[in-house]
Amino acid sequence: MITRDPISGVGIGLRAEHYEYVKRERPSIPWFEVLIDNYLGHGGQIQRHLQDFSELYPLTFHGVGMSLGSCDPLNKTYLDLLKQAIQTYQPVLVSDHLCWTGFQHEYVHDLLPMPYTEEAAHHVADRIKQAQDYLGTQILLENVSSYMQYQISDMSEAEFVAYVCVLADCHLLLDINNIYVSAFNHRFDANEYLSLMPTDRIQEFHLAGYEDQDDHLLDTHGQAIHPPVWELFKDAIKRFGARPTLIEWDNNVPEFSVLQQEAGKAELILDQEQHYAA
Amino acid sequence: MLPELQKQFMNGLLRKDALILKQLDSQIRDSQQQLNIYRNSYRGGLLKAMKDIYPVTEQLLGETFFEAMCLRYIEQTPCQSFDINQYGANFSKFTDAFSPVKALIYLPDVIRLEWAWHHAYQATEPPEHDFSPLLNFDETQLASLYFSLQPSMTLLASPYPVDLIWSANQITEGESVNLDAGPHHLVIWRTGLNSHIDTVDLEFFNFLIFIQNHHTLGVIQENDPQFEEHLAIGLQRGYFSHYHF
Numbered sequence: 001m002i003t004r005d006p007i008s009g010v011g012i013g014l015r016a017e018h019y020e021y022v023k024r025e026r027p028s029i030p031w032f033e034v035l036i037d038n039y040l041g042h043g044g045q046i047q048r049h050l051q052d053f054s055e056l057y058p059l060t061f062h063g064v065g066m067s068l069g070s071c072d073p074l075n076k077t078y079l080d081l082l083k084q085a086i087q088t089y090q091p092v093l094v095s096d097h098l099c100w101t102g103f104q105h106e107y108v109h110d111l112l113p114m115p116y117t118e119e120a121a122h123h124v125a126d127r128i129k130q131a132q133d134y135l136g137t138q139i140l141l142e143n144v145s146s147y148m149q150y151q152i153s154d155m156s157e158a159e160f161v162a163y164v165c166v167l168a169d170c171h172l173l174l175d176i177n178n179i180y181v182s183a184f185n186h187r188f189d190a191n192e193y194l195s196l197m198p199t200d201r202i203q204e205f206h207l208a209g210y211e212d213q214d215d216h217l218l219d220t221h222g223q224a225i226h227p228p229v230w231e232l233f234k235d236a237i238k239r240f241g242a243r244p245t246l247i248e249w250d251n252n253v254p255e256f257s258v259l260q261q262e263a264g265k266a267e268l269i270l271d272q273e274q275h276y277a278a
Numbered sequence: 279m280l281p282e283l284q285k286q287f288m289n290g291l292l293r294k295d296a297l298i299l300k301q302l303d304s305q306i307r308d309s310q311q312q313l314n315i316y317r318n319s320y321r322g323g324l325l326k327a328m329k330d331i332y333p334v335t336e337q338l339l340g341e342t343f344f345e346a347m348c349l350r351y352i353e354q355t356p357c358q359s360f361d362i363n364q365y366g367a368n369f370s371k372f373t374d375a376f377s378p379v380k381a382l383i384y385l386p387d388v389i390r391l392e393w394a395w396h397h398a399y400q401a402t403e404p405p406e407h408d409f410s411p412l413l414n415f416d417e418t419q420l421a422s423l424y425f426s427l428q429p430s431m432t433l434l435a436s437p438y439p440v441d442l443i444w445s446a447n448q449i450t451e452g453e454s455v456n457l458d459a460g461p462h463h464l465v466i467w468r469t470g471l472n473s474h475i476d477t478v479d480l481e482f483f484n485f486l487i488f489i490q491n492h493h494t495l496g497v498i499q500e501n502d503p504q505f506e507e508h509l510a511i512g513l514q515r516g517y518f519s520h521y522h523f
Contacts, residue, residue: 041361043402044430045471065360071281078360103284106356108291108320115283123280148312149303150283187306216307216315 004090007031007058010263010270013248018256019049026056027260031092033246036061040081050089060093060204060246061085066131067107068141069100069114069124074131083135093204093244095140095173096131098124098161115150116160125167132170140173140203141165145181145210145219157182158196165201172198174240175206176233177225177248181217190232199240207233207266208248222251225262230269237273245270291317292356324352328366331396334447335389338382347376363400367393384438384457391440391475394432394466398473401430407520409513421496425489425518431467433486438462441475469516476515482508486517 009030014022022032032053039050053059065078086094099111114120132138143161155163165172174197183190209223225247233245247262283301290298290313302309328348329336336344351372357365370389379385412420427433434440439459446455463483465476478486485508488498499505512518 037361038363041402042363042400044399044468046400047402048471067360071284075360100284102357102360103281103288105358106288106292107358107360107362108288108316109323109357109362110316110319112287112316115280117279120280147307147315148309149306150301151303152279152283152301153303185307218315218319 004058004092007060007092007244008242010245010247010266011060012256012259012263013062013246013250014053015250015253016049017253018259021256023052023056025256027256029057029260029263031058031060031244033060033062033248034091036063036082036085036091036094037065040065040078040085050085054089059089059091060095060244061089061091062142063094063096064099064101064109064111066096066127067101068096068098068127068131069112069120070103071100071123072103072105074127074134079131079134086135086137093140093171093173094135094137095142095204097142097144098164099144111144113144113146113148113150113157114160116153116155116157118154121160121163121167125164128164128168128170132168138169138171140171141168142173142175142206143178143182144175145178145185145217147185147216147218149186156188156193156196157186158188158193162196162198165198170201171203172201173204173206174202174236174243175208176236177206177208177210177229178219180226180229180232181210181219184217191235194232194236194239197240202240202243205233205236205243205245206248207245207262208250220251221248224258225265230265233266234269234273237269242270242274291320321349321352323362324357324365325349327362328352328369331366332369332389332392334392334444335385337447338385338388338443339379347373347379350376363396369393384436384440384443387434387436387438387440388443390432390434390436391444391464391466394434394464395444395473395475397432398430398466398468401428401468404429404519407518409518409521412521419523421494421499422523423495423521424492424523425495425512425521427486427490427517428467428519430473431465431517433483433490434464434466435483436462436464440464441477444475465517467517482511485509486512489518 011031011033012029014032014034039046097111099113102108179190179193207225208221209225211218211220245266247259249259286298289295299309302312325348370386373386373389438457439455439462441462441464442455463478463480465478467474481504485502
């Protein structure tokens with residue numbers, strides 16, 4: 001097992017398409033993020049891959065299975081498996097989303113947004129605290145892309161995200177692409193969103209590509225990062241300073257070299273823009 | 279309020295209930311359109327999972343038909359596990375009753391075989407068990423023992439040579455398979471990192487079914503004239519994960 005010092009620079013989301021290449025070529029990537037739900041409770045090659053990569057690179061765990069906003073009880077089976085994986089593989093960071101993914105034993109495996117209300121903020125914050133206590137680690141909470149808004153919301157998404165992080169005393173994984181996508185879909189100002197984020201809680205950035213569906217943007221992680229997302233990333237670095245940054249690509253996964261090129265662009269921005277950070 | 283909202287949303291997403299639409303803010307986008315974006319994403323995610331699990335079935339049916347059939351299945355079958363890898367487990371039962379594919383009499387068993395392969399690939403390994411103490415047991419002790427099959431293992435009996443159909447459709451459309459080749463009895467399982475499909479004879483298959491159904495070795499011996507031979511084969515191949523009294 002390699003040492004678990006804090007990570008920096010630009011990591012890449014590890015996908016099955018690149019397992020063999022990464023093991024063979026050992027590319028110079030400072031860290032990888034694994035979608036931990038794909039490995040929990042499984043043996044064989046799946047577990048072997050996780051073991052191998054944990055010995056080669058610092059890893060971060062990223063999941064959707066906590067369903068932190070759901071009104072179901074926290075899933076003990078999932079948390080047990082996650083806790084076991086954390087103890088075994090010692091990830092540098094553990095993250096999940098500010099959303100819910102199912103209710104009453106039906107799972108949609110999608111990131112469903114919360115209504116932005118006082119009740120919802122306390123509900124999800126209480127569950128984050130329970131999860132953190134159970135796992136024995138502070139988690140990073142990621143803002144999600146959304147395509148709908150509830151009438152009962154009485155605060156903005158940015159206010160809600162910041163409020164929940166404070167209530168739950170958790171870290172923040174700021175997904176720049178998600179901010180841009182939601183800002184387009186709901187006609188809000190992405191820079192104003194950034195201005196409301198709790199700087200000291202931000203531990204990581206995510207970057208990905210969206211799909212333009214004419215009247216809305218869809219967060220598909222299936223294309224290169226778009227120019228306005230790069231611009232927003234620059235704004236974020238100027239505002240918050242450098243943080244570990246991840247390139248995500250889940251659909252139409254290209255050659256690893258394409259991800260490295262995206263990572264190179266992000267590295268350049270981290271180097272150039274962080275000098276402006278307050 | 280929050281539980282009711284989530285209940286309404288799930289009913290809207292999975293069962294096309296319209297109640298949730300009144301809860302959505304439609305100033306920018308129509309409520310139904312907002313819900314449809316999530317419906318499409320939900321269906322697309324599960325469809326992708328099924329395409330990963332059932333590539334041979336997709337090859338046999340063609341992409342368009344397979345996807346339409348999967349979407350019908352998805353409409354009827356909400357995902358009930360946090361682990362998306364568990365989705366599609368009863369696709370074969372759905373296919374049994376899906377009249378448009380009735381003519382493909384072997385299809386449900388091909389689907390069972392693909393699910394068994396998927397299960398074997400991801401099953402957890404039990405710790406290695408020491409069977410050597412069996413040599414010191416007397417007949418009475420042996421008769422009261424139970425064996426367990428490897429957790430990765432599925433026993434599949436089919437009237438059709440589904441393993442040959444599976445092999446012939448691994449990458450591109452393969453050679454034709456004689457459906458009159460007779461019933462095939464299959465053991466789908468994994469050792470280490472390698473998954474296998476073993477063809478076994480009916481008698482040995484029935485022996486494994488006895489083991490799977492948690493009968494003692496004594497009961498199995500009374501019903502299987504080739505008991506000792508079968509037990510030796512099972513032990514030699516590593517089909518058993520452990521034994522207990």
